[in-house]
Amino acid sequence: MDFSFNDEQQMLLDTTRRFIAERYGFEHRNQVRASAEGWSREVWTQLAELGLLAINIPEEEGGIGAGPVGTLLVGNAIGEGMLLEPFWSSAVVATHAIVRMASPDQRAAWLPALASGESIAVLAHDEASTRFEAMNVETRATPSGDGWALSGRKSAVYHAPAANLLLVSARVGDGLGVFAVAADAVGVGLAPCVTVDEQRAADIVFDKVALSADSRLGGEARDSLQAVLDYALAALCAEAFGAMDRILAATLSYSRSRVQFGAPIGSFQALQHRMAEMLMHLEQARSMSYLATSRCTDPDPAARHAALSAAKMLMGQAARYIGQQAVQLHGGMGMTDELDVSHYFKRLLAFELRCGTTDQHLENYRRQLRAA
Incomplete structure (x- = not known):
C-alpha cells in the first residue's frame, strides 16, 4: 500500500508543523495552559487564517475539503504540539457532523463562522x-x-x-x-x-x-452519528500518533545525553531493548492510524466500525507502553511539569480513555468478528 502524500497534503503538514514550531513552543503552551480559558483565542484565529479550521468543509462551501488524509496530517502535527485549542472538537467532529447531517440552510449559517473561527461548536x-x-x-x-x-x-x-x-x-x-x-x-x-x-x-x-x-439536524441520526464518531476516532488516533512520535524522539535524545557510570544511558543494552520495543509500538501505531484514516469513511458500517476498533485498541496499547517507558527512562524528571514528557504522557493517558477504552474496543472487535 502506498502511504506517500501528494504535494498539497505534504504542504498542509509542513505548514501546520511550521506554525507550531514558530508560535506554539512548550513555554508558550504553558502560558496558554495557565490562562483562565485554558486555550488561546489568538492561536485559534491564526489557525483559521491558515485555513486549518476549514479542512473538513467542502471546497464548494468555501473550505479546503482535505478529507480524512488532510485531517490525519494536521492531527499528527497538533499531537506533536499538544495544542490545547478545540481543533478536534470543533474543526473535526462538529464540522463533520454539520457537513454530514445538517440542511443546506443550516450549513450556510454555521460553516462560514466555523471556518473563520468566529464560532466554535462541539x-x-x-x-x-x-x-x-x-x-x-x-x-x-x-x-x-x-x-x-x-x-x-x-x-x-x-x-x-x-x-x-x-x-x-x-x-x-x-x-x-x-x-x-x-x-x-x-x-x-x-x-x-x-x-x-x-x-x-x-x-x-x-x-x-x-x-x-x-x-434538528436531519432526521433519524443513529447511522450518521455513528459515522461521525468513527471519523472522530480516526482523527483522535492521528493526534495520538503525533504525541507518541514526539515523546519517543525526546526519550532517544535524552538517552544520548544523560550520562551514568561514565557512559550515556542509551549505550546500555537493556535500555536499548526497551527503546527498540517503543519504536516497534510506534511503527505499529503509525500503521493503525493509517488504517483508521483509510477506513473511517467506509460505506459498510460493520467493516468500518471493526477497523476503527482494531486501530484504537492497538494504538491504546502502544500509547500506554510508549508513555510509561518514556517516563521511566527519564527517571524522576519524567513526572515533572518542567519537562514536556510528563505532558505527552498525560495526553496519551487521556487518549487511551477517550472514545472508548482499549478493553472496550477489544471487546467490540471480538463481537464484530463473531458477527461476521
Missing part, C-alpha cells in the same frame, strides 16, 4: 450510559408546541466551555436525533473542569431547553 454526546454502548443515550427531546423540549445530561464534553454552539444527541421516541443548541440558552448549565490531559471540558445539564422546530 458535539455533546457522551453520557454515563454511553460508556460501553455509544448509542445508549438517555437525553431526550420531546415535541413541545412548534418545537422541542430537551432534557438530560452529557458528561465530560471536551471544549464545551469554549463553544457557542452545542450539537446534542438525544432520544426522540425510539430513534435518535441531533439538535443544535446555543450554549447560552435558558436551561443549559455547564460544570467546567480540567481534564487529565490539561484541556477544558464540562458536564452539561439540559433542563427543558426550548428549541425551535428547525434545530
Whole structure:
C-alpha cells in the first residue's frame, strides 16, 4: 500500500508543523495552559487564517475539503504540539457532523463562522450510559408546541466551555436525533473542569431547553452519528500518533545525553531493548492510524466500525507502553511539569480513555468478528 502524500497534503503538514514550531513552543503552551480559558483565542484565529479550521468543509462551501488524509496530517502535527485549542472538537467532529447531517440552510449559517473561527461548536454526546454502548443515550427531546423540549445530561464534553454552539444527541421516541443548541440558552448549565490531559471540558445539564422546530439536524441520526464518531476516532488516533512520535524522539535524545557510570544511558543494552520495543509500538501505531484514516469513511458500517476498533485498541496499547517507558527512562524528571514528557504522557493517558477504552474496543472487535 502506498502511504506517500501528494504535494498539497505534504504542504498542509509542513505548514501546520511550521506554525507550531514558530508560535506554539512548550513555554508558550504553558502560558496558554495557565490562562483562565485554558486555550488561546489568538492561536485559534491564526489557525483559521491558515485555513486549518476549514479542512473538513467542502471546497464548494468555501473550505479546503482535505478529507480524512488532510485531517490525519494536521492531527499528527497538533499531537506533536499538544495544542490545547478545540481543533478536534470543533474543526473535526462538529464540522463533520454539520457537513454530514445538517440542511443546506443550516450549513450556510454555521460553516462560514466555523471556518473563520468566529464560532466554535462541539458535539455533546457522551453520557454515563454511553460508556460501553455509544448509542445508549438517555437525553431526550420531546415535541413541545412548534418545537422541542430537551432534557438530560452529557458528561465530560471536551471544549464545551469554549463553544457557542452545542450539537446534542438525544432520544426522540425510539430513534435518535441531533439538535443544535446555543450554549447560552435558558436551561443549559455547564460544570467546567480540567481534564487529565490539561484541556477544558464540562458536564452539561439540559433542563427543558426550548428549541425551535428547525434545530434538528436531519432526521433519524443513529447511522450518521455513528459515522461521525468513527471519523472522530480516526482523527483522535492521528493526534495520538503525533504525541507518541514526539515523546519517543525526546526519550532517544535524552538517552544520548544523560550520562551514568561514565557512559550515556542509551549505550546500555537493556535500555536499548526497551527503546527498540517503543519504536516497534510506534511503527505499529503509525500503521493503525493509517488504517483508521483509510477506513473511517467506509460505506459498510460493520467493516468500518471493526477497523476503527482494531486501530484504537492497538494504538491504546502502544500509547500506554510508549508513555510509561518514556517516563521511566527519564527517571524522576519524567513526572515533572518542567519537562514536556510528563505532558505527552498525560495526553496519551487521556487518549487511551477517550472514545472508548482499549478493553472496550477489544471487546467490540471480538463481537464484530463473531458477527461476521
